Amino acid sequence: MLQVMTYNTLFGGFDGEDDRRFDLQANIILEADPDILLVQEWKGFLAAGQRRRFSAERRLGRRALVAQAPNTGQNTAILVKPEVEIIGFEEDSAHFHHAAAIAQLRVPSHPEPITVASLHLCPNGPEVQLREAAYLAALADERAHVLIGGDFNSASPHDPEPPLAELPPRFRFRYADGTGRADHRTLAALERAGFVDIGHALDSEATRTVPGASFSRTEFVPFRCDYLLATPLLAAKASDYRVIDDVEAGAASDHYPLVCSFS
Helix, strand or coil: CCEEEECCCCCCCCCCCCCCHHHHHHHHHHHHHEEEEEEEEECCCCCCHHHHHHHHHHHHCEEEEEECCCCCCCCCEEEEEECEEEEEEEECCCCCCCCCCEEEECCCCCCCCEEEEEEEEECHHHHHHHHHHHHHHCCCCCCEEEEEEEECCCCCCCCCCHHHHHHHHHHCCEEECCCCCCCCCCHHHHHCHHHEEEEHHHHHCCCCCCCCCHHHHCCCCCCEEEEEECCCHHCCCCCEEECCCCHHHHHHHCCEEEEECCC
């Protein structure tokens, strides 16, 4: 059984030099024990000789493949257990506001090689997110096991309408169409390309992933902002999808992590 987690960590769990949120996040990750961990907002992890990166590798017992986001500093990363074989890795900051981390892996518990991508789509409105999604369509190879995940800053066409009217206009703009309702084009485009929304397939309640309980008065209203999307061959093997939304997770980041298993 292969287990995957995706987690937007809000500045990597650091508030300046205060690492208390990172400590909470590390405990959550170690308890879930994913084979593959997709993280977003690893800001500062490549600075100062990459000390935070190497410290995180030691704490989490995983190797970190980090995609540098030169324009925003909000790096993405893929962390894997030592027994996971890394076939290849690439980073793409040319086509993404932050950066996409993409790896080809071989996991002992999974029969086929798997391609995974850690993503943080642009918060500056649906038009930019839709353009970024266009560069992901090529990954949706129906013959392969592919999983993309992360913070898509977008609402799903399958979910209830989020209360976007509660947001100030500058934040509502990130998620809304011209009528003020949720813009679904990014997720709809990725599904047209061939990806399957695992959360929609396995979680009938459409459990929200934002905001974390300690971050309720920020740029979010409750909705499903984080996703795991898979090609059909891999999606058919998915089970045990869940959002970790306990007290610790609510204090650790403004996003709740989600996990899923694959047979």
